[in-house]
Structure formats: structure tokens, C-alpha cells
Amino acid sequence: MTTLTRQDLNFGQVVADILCEFLEVAIHLILYVREVYPSGIFQKRKKYNVPVQMSCHPELNQYIQDTLHCMKPLIEKNDAEKVVVVIMDKEHRPVERFVFEISQPTLLSIRCVHVDVCFCFCCCSSDSLLSHVEQLLRAFILKISVCDAVLNNNPPGCSFSVLVHTREAATRSMEKVQVIKDFPWIVADEQEVHMKEPRLIPLKTMTSDIVKVRKLLAAERLHDVI
Amino acid sequence: MDDLYLDNIDEFVNDHNKIVTYKWLSLTLGVHVNTAKQMLYHYLDHKRKESSAQVHATYLVSGKFVDNGQTGHRVSVVREDQLEDVKSRMSPIVSVHIYSVQKALLKDSGPLYSVDYDAVKDNLQNCSRYGAVRCSSAVPMSSLELQQARGARQALPPEPEQKKSSANTDTNVVSKPPSKPQKGIMGMFASKAAPKAQESSRDNKSEQEEAARVDPVQSKPARKPNPGANFFRVQTSKKPAEEKTSSSPPPAEQNLLPSKPQTKQEAAAVEAPKDAKRESRSKTKRVESDSEEDKTEKKKRRRIKKPDPDSSDEDVIPDSPPRMETRRLSPSPEKEIPPVTRSQCGNIEGKVRKRRRVLKSRAFIDDEGCIVTVKDYESESYSETEDDVQATRQAGKDPVPAKPAVSNKQEDKKGHKKSSANANKGAKQASIMGFFHKK
Numbered sequence: 001m002t003t004l005t006r007q008d009l010n011f012g013q014v015v016a017d018i019l020c021e022f023l024e025v026a027i028h029l030i031l032y033v034r035e036v037y038p039s040g041i042f043q044k045r046k047k048y049n050v051p052v053q054m055s056c057h058p059e060l061n062q063y064i065q066d067t068l069h070c071m072k073p074l075i076e077k078n079d080a081e082k083v084v085v086v087i088m089d090k091e092h093r094p095v096e097r098f099v100f101e102i103s104q105p106t107l108l109s110i111r112c113v114h115v116d117v118c119f120c121f122c123c124c125s126s127d128s129l130l131s132h133v134e135q136l137l138r139a140f141i142l143k144i145s146v147c148d149a150v151l152n153n154n155p156p157g158c159s160f161s162v163l164v165h166t167r168e169a170a171t172r173s174m175e176k177v178q179v180i181k182d183f184p185w186i187v188a189d190e191q192e193v194h195m196k197e198p199r200l201i202p203l204k205t206m207t208s209d210i211v212k213v214r215k216l217l218a219a220e221r222l223h224d225v226i
Numbered sequence: 227m228d229d230l231y232l233d234n235i236d237e238f239v240n241d242h243n244k245i246v247t248y249k250w251l252s253l254t255l256g257v258h259v260n261t262a263k264q265m266l267y268h269y270l271d272h273k274r275k276e277s278s279a280q281v282h283a284t285y286l287v288s289g290k291f292v293d294n295g296q297t298g299h300r301v302s303v304v305r306e307d308q309l310e311d312v313k314s315r316m317s318p319i320v321s322v323h324i325y326s327v328q329k330a331l332l333k334d335s336g337p338l339y340s341v342d343y344d345a346v347k348d349n350l351q352n353c354s355r356y357g358a359v360r361c362s363s364a365v366p367m368s369s370l371e372l373q374q375a376r377g378a379r380q381a382l383p384p385e386p387e388q389k390k391s392s393a394n395t396d397t398n399v400v401s402k403p404p405s406k407p408q409k410g411i412m413g414m415f416a417s418k419a420a421p422k423a424q425e426s427s428r429d430n431k432s433e434q435e436e437a438a439r440v441d442p443v444q445s446k447p448a449r450k451p452n453p454g455a456n457f458f459r460v461q462t463s464k465k466p467a468e469e470k471t472s473s474s475p476p477p478a479e480q481n482l483l484p485s486k487p488q489t490k491q492e493a494a495a496v497e498a499p500k501d502a503k504r505e506s507r508s509k510t511k512r513v514e515s516d517s518e519e520d521k522t523e524k525k526k527r528r529r530i531k532k533p534d535p536d537s538s539d540e541d542v543i544p545d546s547p548p549r550m551e552t553r554r555l556s557p558s559p560e561k562e563i564p565p566v567t568r569s570q571c572g573n574i575e576g577k578v579r580k581r582r583r584v585l586k587s588r589a590f591i592d593d594e595g596c597i598v599t600v601k602d603y604e605s606e607s608y609s610e611t612e613d614d615v616q617a618t619r620q621a622g623k624d625p626v627p628a629k630p631a632v633s634n635k636q637e638d639k640k641g642h643k644k645s646s647a648n649a650n651k652g653a654k655q656a657s658i659m660g661f662f663h664k665k
Binding site: 032033039044049050051052053135138139141142143145146147148149150 | 244245329333334336343344
């Protein structure tokens with residue numbers, strides 16, 4: 001029994017760690033690939049043994065880190081349903097969404113919408129296959145880096161924001177406890193969340209046996225640009 | 227074959243939205259690299275004629291390149307729109323061939339590496355199977371040789387490594403020019419070659435460093451030659467080596483990288499075998515250790531992690547064994563007996579005799595459960611005639627010595643339950659009271 005509880009205790013944390021790490025890499029890469037920021041602020045780094053692009057802008061990095069830091073408790077408790085990276089045009093209308101659907105211990109998925117494309121990956125893990133998860137995440141990173149083949153070019157002057165879709169009453173507890181002071185979560189505007197005529201394009205699905213409890217399913221969505 | 231492979235490639239490129247490099251294709255379809263290049267070329271040609279969907283390609287160009295007065299042999303991977311530009315800047319072009327085909331317009335060279343990474347990793351043992359560079363004298367080592375080599379490696383490493391880096395000077399030279407900023411996309415793609423070359427040169431360096439690093443690590447355990455230590459040595463030595471740098475993944479990459487230029491540089495081929503030999507050795511060493519230790523290491527990491535956050539769990543674990551011990555002890559009361567016998571000695575032996583008598587008679591009546599033992603206490607405290615309950619209360623203090631004595635003699639007759647109960651009582655006096663109260 002003790003070993004079970006130990007695993008259970010660890011499991012949420014481990015999953016949250018892995019996911020947040022991955023999300024950080026993914027967000028940086030999305031910003032790079034989708035040209036939200038000039039490519040000059042990005043540098044090559046190594047993650048999962050492959051080169052990825054990471055921004056060097058301290059404030060942007062801080063923002064991403066803070067966001068993920070606040071998100072982590074939610075992921076640990078399995079309260080986060082989706083993490084969405086929204087890319088918006090000048091009028092703050094979403095043009096693209098990368099939706100990371102998280103439903104551990106059974107499912108986690110990632111999506112991106114603008115224009116809707118759909119990546120999926122699923123991984124269940126047992127510790128011998130941690131490297132397999134890494135492989136899946138690597139494959140995912142690769143998918144993000146070539147996703148512009150299925151996405152249309154973004155208009156100039158885009159910005160981005162990160163949305164978290166929580167399950168049930170998690171929002172309330174989130175409002176009460178600020179993980180980082182003065183870095184509160186706010187309810188997203190309707191217009192930020194919804195897009196006109198989204199189109200879903202499946203990009204990637206994968207399944208593995210790594211944590212036996214966790215699955216990742218990622219979907220990026222695309223809809224035609226006018 | 228004919229058009230079938232065109233469909234294959236089309237599926238990879240368009241349906242899967244994959245970056246198809248010649249290396250990946252050759253490993254996936256099991257064809258020679260040169261065939262793979264031809265396939266890609268034909269596919270691209272075909273697509274261009276159709277001019278249906280947009281397909282992008284990258285090319286590998288190598289040749290003499292003059293940069294800032296320095297002449298060097300450069301191997302670069304360039305996008306096709308930069309191809310002519312790069313070609314025009316190389317005086318003798320040694321080789322031009324297609325490197326990859328993909329739907330997406332690549333912003334940098336990173337994905338090109340990522341694509342090959344897993345394909346190469348899956349075929350680590352024979353990733354050069356379809357390669358153009360051959361070295362018949364480069365034979366993978368047997369596990370026994372491998373072990374010997376590991377031991378010997380401590381003494382060997384720096385020398386061959388240095389030679390190797392000198393053999394790779396071509397690529398090293400190549401790595402220099404890109405360090406100076408280049409224009410636009412060209413810069414990125416030129417830097418594609420650069421990182422590679424840098425990587426390879428870095429690999430050489432890192433290998434030296436690694437060797438240096440590994441040495442102290444290995445030399446430590448080497449002092450303890452016992453097999454147990456050996457076992458740990460493998461893991462400990464691997465761990466730092468793997469964690470510190472890219473040391474483990476690069477070997478896979480590394481042997482491809484140098485070999486790639488070599489395919490184009492016939493001149494360098496003379497040196498190549500040496501490299502290949504050494505690399506293949508060092509590769510095989512690491513390759514095997516990688517595959518083994520990768521997993522074990524990962525397991526290990528998790529194992530290490532577990533105890534840290536769960537200090538509370540650790541508390542739990544120690545808790546349970548003691549309980550087990552008490553239980554184990556109880557059936558074999560020898561350990562508890564000594565104090566008992568002492569107490570017997572200390573106490574009056576006459577009482578003991580009395581007890582015996584009483585016990586025997588009442589044991590037959592109940593024969594099961596703890597009630598019998600309760601009655602024993604009565605006898606000891608001379609309260610044979612009194613109520614059982616009262617006796618138990620009084621007996622609270624005495625029973626410890628008395629009880630085990632009883633258990634001594636009754637052990638053979640009575641069940642394990644009783645004895646275990648005794649053991650518990652032996653361990654904690656206070657709990658005995660509670661125990662009897664309940665009953």
C-alpha cells in the first residue's frame with residue numbers, strides 16, 4: 001500500500017513537471033514558428049536531445065515561466081483541462097489556437113486553432129519507458145516546427161496569450177490562492193476564446209506506455225483565413 | 227520499384243507532413259543512401275512538373291569556400307532558393323545533392339536534425355548500414371572486448387581523439403565561417419552546416435573532455451576491483467557522462483556527421499577509415515552502454531526522485547519492518563526467553579510451580595484463545611479463587627515476567643496467536659492492559 005501511495009503522490013508531480021517542461025518548450029517554439037516575435041530574440045537550445053528555439057527576452061521568458069508556474073498546481077491536481085496558446089491579431093481576435101488538452105491520468109491532448117489543426121499524442125507511462133515519453137514529446141516538438149505547412153501565415157502584429165480551461169470549481173480556488181503574487185488569473189473574454197468557423201486538422205497522434213496513467217492527446221486546429 | 231516509391235515519399239511528405247531527409251528515407255525504406263537521394267530527386271522533379279502542391283527542398287553542397295581570405299572546405303545544407311548563391315561562392319564544387327524534401331518552409335535547421343534523430347537512434351547498431359562509407363576492418367567489438375576496452379580506455383583515450391579532431395579539420399574549418407554572422411536565411415542554413423561541424427568538432431572536444439571526465443570517475447571505482455563495485459561503477463560513470471553533455475546522443479550523430487562529408491570528400495576518405503574505426507569502436511562502446519544505461523539510468527533517476535519528496539513514506543517503511551520483527555520474534559520466543567528466565571529466577575520459584583499446575587488444568591478447558599493465558603495470571607498472583615477480570619487488572623504489572631514463562635511452557639501446546647500476543651505484551655507493558663480490557 002505504501003508504495004502505491006508513494007507512486008500516486010509522485011505521479012501528479014512528475015506528470016506536472018514533465019508537462020510544464022514540455023509546455024514551456026512548446027510555447028517558445030510556437031512563438032518562434034508562428035513568428036509572433038522576431039526570430040532575432042530566439043536562440044537554439046537543446047531539449048529532448050534535439051535543437052529547439054527559445055526566446056532570450058527576459059520579460060517574455062519570465063511571463064512564460066510565471067504562467068506555467070501558476071499552472072502547475074492545477075495540472076498536479078488534474079484540474080486543468082486545456083492549456084491554450086492563443087495567437088491574436090491586432091484587434092485581439094484569435095487567429096490561431098494551440099490547444100493542449102490535458103486529462104491525466106488518462107489523457108492529455110494538445111490542439112491549436114486558428115484555423116484548426118489537430119495534434120494528438122497519448123502516452124501512458126511506466127518508468128522503464130520514460131525515454132519513450134521523451135521520444136513522443138520530441139516528435140511533438142517536431143510537429144510544431146513543421147506546422148506552418150498546414151497553417152496560413154499570420155497577419156503582422158500578432159500577440160499571444162495563454163488560457164487555461166479548468167475543470168469544475170478549480171477556478172475559484174485558483175482565484176483565492178495566487179501562486180505568484182500579483183500574477184492573477186483572469187477570466188478570458190468570450191472573444192478570445194471563440195473563433196469563427198474553426199477547422200480541425202489532425203496533425204499527430206501517438207500512444208505509448210510510459211506512465212500507464214497518462215495520455216497525451218494534442219490537437220491543433222486550423223480554419224481557413226479569409 | 228519505379229513509381230511506387232514516389233507514392234511512398236508523397237505520403238510521407240504530404241499526408242504525414244514529414245520532413246523527409248535522404249538519411250531518414252534510406253533507413254526507413256532500407257535502401258542505400260545514394261538511392262535515397264535519387265528517389266528524393268525524382269520525387270522533387272516529379273512534383274515540380276506537376277506543380278501541384280508546394281514542396282520545399284534543401285540541398286547539401288560541399289566544396290572549397292573562400293571566406294575572409296581563409297580557404298576551407300565547407301559542407302552546407304541550404305534551402306533551394308539559396309542553392310545557386312552558395313554554389314556560386316564555392317570555387318570547385320565537390321558535391322551537390324538533395325538533402326531533404328518537406329512541405330513546410332524550414333526556418334532553421336533544427337528540425338532536420340530532429341527528424342533523423344529517432345531514426346538513427348532506432349538503428350544505432352547499424353545506422354551506417356546503408357551508408358556509402360565502408361571500412362571492412364571496422365568490426366564491432368564483442369562484449370568481452372568491450373569490457374577490456376573499457377578498462378584500457380582510461381589509459382588510451384586522449385591520443386586517438388586528438389588525431390581524430392585533426393582528421394576532421396575540414397569540418398572544423400567549415401565551422402569557422404558561419405560563426406561570423408551571415409545574411410538572412412542563408413545564414414541559418416549555412417549555420418546548419420556550422421552547428422553540425424561545430425558539433426562534430428565539439429564532439430571531438432567533448433570526447434576528450436569526456437574522456438578526461440570519465441577518467442576520474444572511472445578511476446575511482448577502479449580502485450575497488452570487487453564485482454559489486456564494478457556494477458556500480460558502470461552506472462555512476464555513465465550517469466555523469468550522460469548528464470553533463472550530449473555525450474551519449476552525439477556518438478550516434480557523430481559517426482554520421484563525419485561520414486557525411488566523407489562521402490563527398492573522396493580525398494578525405496583515406497583518413498576516413500581510421501576515423502571510422504575509432505569512431506565505430508567508441509561508438510559501439512557507447513551505443514551499447516547507452517541502450518543499457520539509458521533505461522537503467524532513467525529508472526534510477528526516478529528511484530532517486532521517489533525517496534526525496536516522500537520522506538514521510540520513508541517513515542512509513544521503517545515502521546512496518548519493526549512490526550514484522552515483533553511478529554517474527556514472537557513465534558520463536560528464544561530471544562525473549564532469557565529475560566524471562568531471569569525473571570523467573572528473580573521471582574520465587576514456588577510461584578512458578580503453582581502456575582504450572584493451574585495452567586495445565588485450565589488449559590485443557592479452553593485450549594484456544596487468550597482467555598487461557600488470563601487464567602494463568604490469576605494463578606500467579608495467587609488469585610485463583612478471585613474473578614478473572616480483577617485478576618487481570620492486578621496482574622497488569624506482574625504479567626510480563628509471568629506471561630513469557632507461561633508461553634515458554636505452553637508454546638508447544640498452544641497456537642501461534644497466543645505467542646504473538648505474548649510477544650506484543652513483552653514489547654509493551656501498557657498495551658497489555660488494553661488488550662485484556664477489550665477481552
